[in-house]
Each structure stands twice: as structure tokens, then as C-alpha cells.
Amino acid sequence: MPKIVNHEERREQIMAAIRRVIAHGQINDATIRVIAREAGCSAGVLAHYFRDKDEMMTSALRWSHKGIRARQSEKLASLRGLAALRELLLDNLPLDEERTVETRLEVSYWSRALGSQQILDVQRQEAALLYDKIRSLLKEARDLGQIRRDVQLDDATEVFLALIDGLSVHALLYPDRLTREMAERLMLGELERLVVGTSIEDIGPSDPVPR
Amino acid sequence: MPKIVNHEERREQIMAAIRRVIAHGQINDATIRVIAREAGCSAGVLAHYFRDKDEMMTSALRWSHKGIRARQSEKLASLRGLAALRELLLDNLPLDEERTVETRLEVSYWSRALGSQQILDVQRQEAALLYDKIRSLLKEARDLGQIRRDVQLDDATEVFLALIDGLSVHALLYPDRLTREMAERLMLGELERLVVGTSIEDIGPSDPVPR
Amino acid sequence: MPKIVNHEERREQIMAAIRRVIAHGQINDATIRVIAREAGCSAGVLAHYFRDKDEMMTSALRWSHKGIRARQSEKLASLRGLAALRELLLDNLPLDEERTVETRLEVSYWSRALGSQQILDVQRQEAALLYDKIRSLLKEARDLGQIRRDVQLDDATEVFLALIDGLSVHALLYPDRLTREMAERLMLGELERLVVGTSIEDIGPSDPVPR
Amino acid sequence: MPKIVNHEERREQIMAAIRRVIAHGQINDATIRVIAREAGCSAGVLAHYFRDKDEMMTSALRWSHKGIRARQSEKLASLRGLAALRELLLDNLPLDEERTVETRLEVSYWSRALGSQQILDVQRQEAALLYDKIRSLLKEARDLGQIRRDVQLDDATEVFLALIDGLSVHALLYPDRLTREMAERLMLGELERLVVGTSIEDIGPSDPVPR
DNA sequence: CATGAATGAGTGTTCATTCAT
DNA sequence: TATGAATGAACACTCATTCAT
Numbered sequence: 001m002p003k004i005v006n007h008e009e010r011r012e013q014i015m016a017a018i019r020r021v022i023a024h025g026q027i028n029d030a031t032i033r034v035i036a037r038e039a040g041c042s043a044g045v046l047a048h049y050f051r052d053k054d055e056m057m058t059s060a061l062r063w064s065h066k067g068i069r070a071r072q073s074e075k076l077a078s079l080r081g082l083a084a085l086r087e088l089l090l091d092n093l094p095l096d097e098e099r100t101v102e103t104r105l106e107v108s109y110w111s112r113a114l115g116s117q118q119i120l121d122v123q124r125q126e127a128a129l130l131y132d133k134i135r136s137l138l139k140e141a142r143d144l145g146q147i148r149r150d151v152q153l154d155d156a157t158e159v160f161l162a163l164i165d166g167l168s169v170h171a172l173l174y175p176d177r178l179t180r181e182m183a184e185r186l187m188l189g190e191l192e193r194l195v196v197g198t199s200i201e202d203i204g205p206s207d208p209v210p211r
Numbered sequence: 212m213p214k215i216v217n218h219e220e221r222r223e224q225i226m227a228a229i230r231r232v233i234a235h236g237q238i239n240d241a242t243i244r245v246i247a248r249e250a251g252c253s254a255g256v257l258a259h260y261f262r263d264k265d266e267m268m269t270s271a272l273r274w275s276h277k278g279i280r281a282r283q284s285e286k287l288a289s290l291r292g293l294a295a296l297r298e299l300l301l302d303n304l305p306l307d308e309e310r311t312v313e314t315r316l317e318v319s320y321w322s323r324a325l326g327s328q329q330i331l332d333v334q335r336q337e338a339a340l341l342y343d344k345i346r347s348l349l350k351e352a353r354d355l356g357q358i359r360r361d362v363q364l365d366d367a368t369e370v371f372l373a374l375i376d377g378l379s380v381h382a383l384l385y386p387d388r389l390t391r392e393m394a395e396r397l398m399l400g401e402l403e404r405l406v407v408g409t410s411i412e413d414i415g416p417s418d419p420v421p422r
Numbered sequence: 423m424p425k426i427v428n429h430e431e432r433r434e435q436i437m438a439a440i441r442r443v444i445a446h447g448q449i450n451d452a453t454i455r456v457i458a459r460e461a462g463c464s465a466g467v468l469a470h471y472f473r474d475k476d477e478m479m480t481s482a483l484r485w486s487h488k489g490i491r492a493r494q495s496e497k498l499a500s501l502r503g504l505a506a507l508r509e510l511l512l513d514n515l516p517l518d519e520e521r522t523v524e525t526r527l528e529v530s531y532w533s534r535a536l537g538s539q540q541i542l543d544v545q546r547q548e549a550a551l552l553y554d555k556i557r558s559l560l561k562e563a564r565d566l567g568q569i570r571r572d573v574q575l576d577d578a579t580e581v582f583l584a585l586i587d588g589l590s591v592h593a594l595l596y597p598d599r600l601t602r603e604m605a606e607r608l609m610l611g612e613l614e615r616l617v618v619g620t621s622i623e624d625i626g627p628s629d630p631v632p633r
Numbered sequence: 634m635p636k637i638v639n640h641e642e643r644r645e646q647i648m649a650a651i652r653r654v655i656a657h658g659q660i661n662d663a664t665i666r667v668i669a670r671e672a673g674c675s676a677g678v679l680a681h682y683f684r685d686k687d688e689m690m691t692s693a694l695r696w697s698h699k700g701i702r703a704r705q706s707e708k709l710a711s712l713r714g715l716a717a718l719r720e721l722l723l724d725n726l727p728l729d730e731e732r733t734v735e736t737r738l739e740v741s742y743w744s745r746a747l748g749s750q751q752i753l754d755v756q757r758q759e760a761a762l763l764y765d766k767i768r769s770l771l772k773e774a775r776d777l778g779q780i781r782r783d784v785q786l787d788d789a790t791e792v793f794l795a796l797i798d799g800l801s802v803h804a805l806l807y808p809d810r811l812t813r814e815m816a817e818r819l820m821l822g823e824l825e826r827l828v829v830g831t832s833i834e835d836i837g838p839s840d841p842v843p844r
Numbered sequence: 845c846a847t848g849a850a851t852g853a854g855t856g857t858t859c860a861t862t863c864a865t
Numbered sequence: 866t867a868t869g870a871a872t873g874a875a876c877a878c879t880c881a882t883t884c885a886t
Contacts, residue, residue: 045871110384113384595760
């Protein structure tokens, strides 16, 4: 029998290497050779696990999205409505190292998406999932009477999505101006505006996560 | 000093070529040869006007910023307070072809900024200018009694900056989801929230620009 | 000795795969991986049956020659002199799919022979066998009084060998110009020139093979 | 002004290098780096003169054909009919070093033609030119009463083409068996068969060229 | 100033081969 | 035996840069 290798596991090791490379520098640094060195293998081995570099990069993006979704699923598992929305919005900000890396990756791929339909599709699809999640949580919160009845779901969703990416890119590029604390506070402030009668603080502390 | 005029003119032709190249495809397509062809000159000539490619790309970014500032200066020349702020916020959205190209360029450079201190500095500096402008207009509007007294200037400025880039990147990548009209409406909606007693419509129509 | 039988059987499967690969495309397409896939086995297995790729390719050529010889032996088993020569000459032309594949293989290896003494030796050896066979059949035909007494055996043999490969390569590369029918007719015409007093048609029909 | 380089001259230098590389070894040895070294320049420079390697190889083949045609044009300039035909047939055999190199090149490309429509087209086109030339000279010779009235032009042309390539490939691969002298003699013998009443020797000596 | 030829490092990719399992 | 993972060199090609003209 041949050397037993978990194919998917190996792919993930390589995708993790891509992630680290992009996290350290810029996406253009992610060459086959650099990725291979970061993954601790030779350049040729990458060909066993990815058709070509495009698939490697696209897969790395999808894999990052998958990880984010898994974490958010867990975080939101026991939450509903406003509390869940609050967790989701904050989780999409680069408030710790892990999420900062995710944001770097995302921003890096935006520029690639401008020239690659495939990458654009991956991002569009993921953005649509986030859109749906936010919108459904907004609706749930409204149905639960946690936020104002007159909130326009579609508009509010778009604004939150814009704030997520806007605050994220600014916290990433200008961390001295927009600290993690400020980003979190501003996002919570926007959420509080929708809340009926009560202050956002009543929802509970952000960290640790309320359950 | 005709030489200097020609020199700068030639630089601008080249930077305009870079802009067009990035507008068509992605920033990685902007190679020396492609830029030279787009500028209608030979590849070697670029070396006379720029130290190296990094300076070329950085200069092209600065030049784009300069053009944006010039346009906004003109638009805001006869406006004060809320009306001026409104113009400024809308001008920073990709609501026409020209500004869409500017947004493409900006987003493209974000990914470069993650690996280049020089580009990062250029963007940080420009962001600081926009920050100051928005904040001072917010203050002016508040002093004029156009917006609520309790508006936190720094926080509101950050939120508007986040909305600018968040709505911009979404309008750029997902134009089917976030149309230009929606982006404009959502931005105006956020501004309206700050206005005292009156609706945003009272400020005047967006197009033509009120003077 | 069943192992040895299986071993040779496996070798033949692989060599048959090489033949099919070359038949489809060009000899440079015959990579280890492609051959393995065509043979329905893994790439590594080939190392068990051939020292290296050179031996694989050389063996495939030898195997093709062996097959051709076997077919011709059978065809000529009950023939003598002119009739046998006629069969042999026609069998060396790409007049059906099988022999077209053989010709593709042969022509492909010519170019390899220019850089590989080993392949050159294989081809030289096979060419010598064909030379001897043609010459001996010519002599037999002459001794039988079927062809003219003044035929120079060596010269005529060389001319037939040249016609075989010349007509073959042209029928292969330019089938629209030199059809199979023309190639067969021209070869028979050349043979007829040697025949005494009688027409080549007297020898008998070409298909089915006279016995 | 830039360094003045005769573009076509430089292309020819490179194509000559390709020719030499193939002449020394096999066509697969003709890699970009080897060709560049043989041409005495860096690998990158080849990109200035050829779109890609395919164009390089195809151009080298066309250039070889062009040289052959030029030589034959000169040789045949003052000849007609049988004498011209004789010169043409002999010129297409590898009877000296120059023509041996040409033959090596041609045989090498045959195998490429099996997988490249472009190369096949180049060869087919050249073969068609040679076909036309031989046929027209045969007709001229027949009209001049130099060869038999009953010669079938198309058939005879095909036979001569087959002999050219057949004798060439054998003289190339098996020079010990088929010497240059034999190849020449056999070709002349085939031509003599067509001549009326007279021996081929009456046409004149082969070298020097009769004028 | 302008040219474009030339360079050489670097790109993604392919491939024959080796080897632990 | 058989596997297929791994290697590392070689491949064609691209690119920013240099420089003689």
C-alpha cells in the first residue's frame, strides 16, 4: 500500500500555508515556491493537490470562508435575534489576530476579484450568505420586538454589510486611527440605534460571549 | 520652464495610462509594457519619468487622489455645512463611470498597501485628509444647527468613512445587489439620521448640485 | 513460471498503451502518467517492468516490430517468390488502420533515433531484417523466372525499401494527396516493372491474400 | 536612437541556431535555453523575435525550406526538362553536409507534424511546391521528347517524391548501408528508366552541374 | 530624451524518477 | 508487487530593469 495521506487534510495544510503567506505580506508574494516552503514541502507537490494556481488561490479563499462560517455557526448556535446579530456583526470585524488575518485575506482577494470571474463568484456567493444571515436575524429581532418595527430589513442589511467591510478595511490599514475597540464600539452603536426603548448594553457583554 | 511643464505633462499621460489599464482589468495587468503601449510610448521611456515601477504605481495613486480632491474642491466651493457634507459623501461613491474607475483603483491599491509601506502611507495620508474634511463639515453643520447637538464628531466621521468604502466596494463587486441608486440612497439615509427636525430632502436636490 | 508469463503480459499491456498514445497524438505526448492512465495502472508500476522511460520506449518499438513480423510471417507462410514479395511490400504500407498506427509509430521514432543510438540500433536491425527478406524474395522470384534476369538485387531492394518508407510517410502526412489506393497502386506498379512478359495482375488478386 | 538591429537578420541567426541544435542532436534538445546558448544570446531575447516557441520552430522550418528553394532555383536557372529534373531530384537527397542537415531537420519535423496542424501545414505546402515542380519538369521533358510519351505524370511524380524521402531517411539513418553514392545512383537509375532511346549518362555528368 | 534590444531572475507548470508503505 | 506521494530539475514564458545608441 502506498503512503497513506489524507488528501483533504493535505490540501488544508497547503491552504493554511497560503493563508499565512498572505497574512505576512501581500497576495502577490504567494508564489508556488513561497507557498511550498511555508507548507514545508517541495513546489512540485502542490500539483498533486491542485489543478493549477488559480484553483489553489480560489480554494484557499473558499476554505477561509468555510472556517469563518464554522466559527460563526458555533458562536450563534445558542443565540437568537438581537444577541445573535450582535455576535455576527462583531465576528465579522478584525478584532483579534485570527480575524485580522481573515480580513487581510479578504481584502487581498478583492483586488483579484476585479480580474477573475471565478474569485468574484466565490466572494459574491459568500457575501450573499452573509446578507441572508444578517437579514434573517434582523427580521427575527424585529419579530421578537427587540428592534424598531420601522426598520427596513434590506436597507439595514446593506448598511451593516457596508460597515463590516468599511470598518474592517480601515482597522486593517489604519489601526492607529481606528483601533479594534473603536471598531467594535462603532458597530455596536449602529446596532443600538435600531433597538427599541433600551440601550445596547442591556443585551449583554460582548466578551465573553453571552450564551 | 517649458521642459518642466512637458515633463509633468508626460508623467500625467503615463499615470493616466496606468489608470486606464487598471480600469480595464486588474492591477496585476499593469506591466511596464502594457502601460507603455497604453501611453503610446516605448517601454524604456517610462524610466525617464519614474525611478522604478513602484514609484510609477505610487505616483499614479497620488495623481488619482489629486484629481478627486480637485473635483471635490470645486463641487464644495460654494457649499457649507450639511449641503457640503452631503456632496462630499456622495462624491466618494462610485455613482458614475469616472468614480467607478477611481474606486477600482483604490480597491486595487488596498491589496498592494498590505505589502508596501509606501503605498500604505499614501493611502493613510489621503484618508486623513478625507477624515479631516468630513469632520470639519460635520462640525460646521452642527455649529450651524443643521444636525443634532449630540453627534459625536469623531465617531460619526469614522462611520461615514466606513460607509464610503463599504458601500463603494460592494457597489463595485456586486453591482447587481447594490446598485448606484441604492448606494446613494443608503448614504443619504445615514446622513439624514443626524439632521435636526427636518428631512434630508430639505437640504436640496442632489443633482444638480445646490449652490 | 506463471509469474514470468504475467510479467511479460503486463509489459505488453504497457507497450500496447504506448502504441495507442502515440497513435492518438505525437510521441512527445507519451509521458509516464499518460501511458499509465492508458494502461489502466498507476504511474509507479511502470518502474517495475521497465528500467526507465528510454527502455520503455525502445521496448515498445521492438514490440511493434515483433507484431509486424508475426503478421507478415503468417501472410507469407504459403507464398513464394513474386507473390510473397508482393504481399510483403503491400503489408509495409499503411493501407489499413492497424498499419497506419504502425507507420505513425515508426515515423515518430525516426526523429528519436536521430538522438538515441539505442533506438537507432533497433530500427537499423529491423530494417536489415526487412532488407534481407525483400532481397531473398527478389532472388527467389528471379530464380523462378518470375522477374527479369537483369534485376540488380541490392539496388532493387533499396528502391523498394525507399518506396515503402517514402510512400508510407506521404500517405500518413498527406492522405488527401496520396490515398491508400494510390500508394498500393504505385507500389504494385514498381513491382510490375520487374516482371517478365506478364502483367502484375497475373500474380493474383491482392485482397483476399492468395495462398 | 536605439541600438540598430536588423530584425530579420536576427531572426535568421536564431533560426540558424535552431538548425544547428537539431543537426547535432534531436529536435527535443532544441529548448529555449539551448537555442539561446547556441545563438550566443540570453534566453529572454528570443521572446523579442518570436511570439512563442511554436512560432520559433515553425519559422525555422519555413526558413529551411526557403533556403532549399533558393538553392534549387539557382541550380535550375539555366536548365530545362530532363537536366533540370535530374538536378532537382539529386538536390533533394542528403548528398553533402548541408543537405544532410536539411534532411535531419525535415525528418525531425515529421514527428512533430503528427501532433501539430501548423507544422503539418507548412510541410504539406512545401511538399505541394515540390510536387508541382517535379511534375512540370516531367511534363517539360516529355514535351521535349526526352522521356517516354507514356509516362504518367502524376504517378511518376509521386514515385519520385517517395524515393526522395525514402532514400533520404535511409541515407540519414543507415549511412553505412545506403551511402550517398548509392542514393545518387539509385535515384538516377529511376530517372533513366523514363528516358527514351538513350542512357541517363547522356544527360551529362552530375557534378559539376551541366549548364 | 527616446529607443528597444538585452538581460536574468522569477513565474507557473510538467515530468521522470524515487521511495515509504 | 503495487501504490501514489514526493522530489527537484527542467520547461516555456514574463517581467522590471539596464544600457548602448
